[in-house]
Amino acid sequence: MVETSKYWKIDKELLEHVSKIARLELSDEEKEKFIKQLEDILKTFKKIDEVDTSKVKPSFHALELKNVMREDEVKTWKWNPLANTKHKEKKYFKGPRIV
Amino acid sequence: MKSLVKEHIEKIKSGKISLDEFISEIKKKIEKIQSEYSPFITIKIENPEKKGKLYGIPISVKDNICTQGIQSTAGSKILEGYVPPFDATCVKKVKGQGSVIIGKTAQDEFGFGSFSVNSFVIPKNPWDKTRVCGGSSGGAACLTALADFPHIAMAESTGGSISCPAAFCGVVGITPTYGRVSRFGLIDYANSLDKIGTIGKTVYDTALLLSVISGYDTLDSTSLEVRDEDFTKYCEENSKIKIAVPKEYFGEGVDPKIKDLVWKAIKKLESLGAKYQEVSLSQTTYALPSYYLIAMAEASTNLAKFCGMRYGFHSELKGNFEEYFSQIRKLGFGEEAKRRIILGTYARMAGFRDAYYLKALKVRSLVIQDFRRIFKKFDVIAAPTMPVIAPRFDEVKKLEPIEAYMMDVLTAAPNLAGIPMISLPCGFVKSLPVGLHLMADHLQEKKIIQAAHTFEVNE
Known part of the structure; x- marks a missing residue:
């Protein structure tokens, strides 16, 4: 059984953790504002807890879709993938330092 | 209302007007509209390379749909300067039918909003410049309402982004069944919810463009393998429509004057032969x-x-x-x-x-079941599109995020269920347009087009 008291609320520590894994830096001002706003939002969204879904399957899509498979064939790509970047070297994208 | 698009296609075909003259004439008109209302992020008018069903028809494209050689930002600074090297499937299709691409329309960043204010270009409501156009396809609806020349807009909806601005700007908007139109080349918001659709001045215009852009596409694995339909042939009167009127869509938060107008529209359809019944959509x-x-x-x-x-x-x-x-x-x-x-x-x-x-995904299953139950007995569901008329910019500014989200209270369910819907004008409150929302079961666009056309020609 999951502990439910942790749900539908957010504090600074949790927000900072989320912002880190989302690779999205937030200013102190944004953090303060967001905590209050996210609390309001979650309080309203909590309403779905009222629904008994114990026997319900999730709908990842609105209609039933089937997997579409095809042969993995090499095709020529006529568009230049590097056309929209400044960060390139020879035929490659150039990224920031990894380590 | 007469379709300017239909007339224009015939005039061009018969050589009554020259396409070059027409294009230079609309250029001026577009610039004037832009200077007063800002429906565009980018204006770029391209002569058609081919002839076809849409020959000579100006088509605007929402900025989150990729257009080869024209900047496509989805209203976000993070995509500033992005010029796609390819066309989205729907753009390729309209170009293949000879349309005149006129530019990219304003929207909330990535579609995140119901007022088209969350971006660097903010369109103004055609009926009152101090008010919003609705969102997120605000530019598309704004331009459609203002254009006194034939034009159809390519828009997109995730949770109400076609119906909402169509209602606020007093035009017609169709959101098709999820998967009916290929999403290849759409800058995604939410893959399981995004639907490319159309906004036009008449039901016929929206149905025409939808016919051209629909269809199975191997480049979108969620696109539906269904037969192509000419939706314009459903622009016919139907006197046997069974309408469900869900009481939850006429609740406390809905402006009573809007409720009255929507009821008047339902009664109008009844006088034309339709039968209606009040129902409940409990989810x-x-x-x-x-x-x-x-x-x-x-x-x-x-x-x-x-x-x-x-x-x-x-x-x-x-x-x-x-x-x-x-x-x-x-x-x-x-x-x-x-x-x-x-x-x-x-x-x-x-x-x-x-x-x-x-x-949330499980709740979505229940929402879909709720609709399915209704569509076993009824052809369409009728409701108000939006709970309010277009708010003023200063009113929107004061809204907390959750209050802004609540604007989608009537459009969230059908979008979540991926069912087709159409919003069309059904009157005015305080001189601002009100939308009638008609929804049908998956792939039953025919029914909403018939019902909407029946209402439109008798209004």
Whole structure:
């Protein structure tokens, strides 16, 4: 059984953790504002807890879709993938330092 | 209302007007509209290369739909300067039918909003410049209402982004069944919810463009393998429509004057032979939170690809990848995008995923079942599109995010269920247009087009 008291609320520590894994830096001002706003939002969204879904399957899509498979064939790509970047070297994208 | 599009196609065919003259004439008109109302992010008028069903018809494209050689930003700074090297499938299709692409229309950043104010270009309501156009396809609806020349807009809806601006601007908007139109080349908001659709002055116009852009596409694995339909042939009167009127859509939050107008429209259809009955869609109140949780969860994964490396907003490559990506995203995303990334990431996090994301997906199943039950007995559901008339910019500014989200209370459920819907004008409150919303079962666009056309020609 999951502990439910942790749900539908957010504090600074949790927000900072989320912002880190989302690779999205937030200013102190944004953090303060967001905590209050996210609390309001979650309080309203909590309403779905009222629904008994114990026997319900999730709908990842609105209609039933089937997997579409095809042969993995090499095709020529006529568009230049590097056309929209400044960060390139020879035929490659150039990224920031990894380590 | 007469379709200017239909007339124009015939005039061009018979050589009554020259396309070159027509294009130079609309150029001036477009510039004038832009200077007063800002429906465009980018204006670029391209002569057609081919002849076809849409020969000589100006088509505007929402900015989140990729157009080869024309900047496509989805209303976001993080995609500033991005010029797609390819056309979205729907753009390719309209070009193949000889349309005149006229530019890219304004929208909320990535579709995150119901007023088209969350971006760098903010369109003004055609009926009152102090009011919003609705969102997120605000520019598309704004331009459609103002254009006194033949024009159809290509728009997109995730949770109401076609119906809402169509209602606020007094035009017609069709959101087709999920998967009816290929999403290839659409800058995604939420993959399981995004639908490309059309906005026009008449039901015929929207049906015409929808016929051209619909169809199975191997480049979109969620596109539906169904036969192509000419939707314009459903622009016919039907006197045997069975209408369901859900009481939850006429609740406390809905402006009583809007309710009256929608009821008047239903009674009008009744006088033309339709039968209506009041019903209950008990899952309605759960649709909005379910929609937002799913949409934000999907959005936060989709937006992960924007990191200032391959396209769009760039900066000097400084620091390690975590620092660089976090900085670029801090500078490139607007406030609402940030809020949704944070909430969406949170809803998918280990330990929280089942309580939020998975729970929301289960609620979605119940919302779909709710609609299916109704469509066993009825052809269409009729309701108000929006609970209010277009608000003023100063009113929108004061709204807290959750209050803004509540604007989607009537459009969230059908969008979550992926059913087709059409919003069309049914009168005015305080001189501002009101939308009648008609919804049908999956792939039953025919029924909403017939019902809407029946209402339109007798209004």
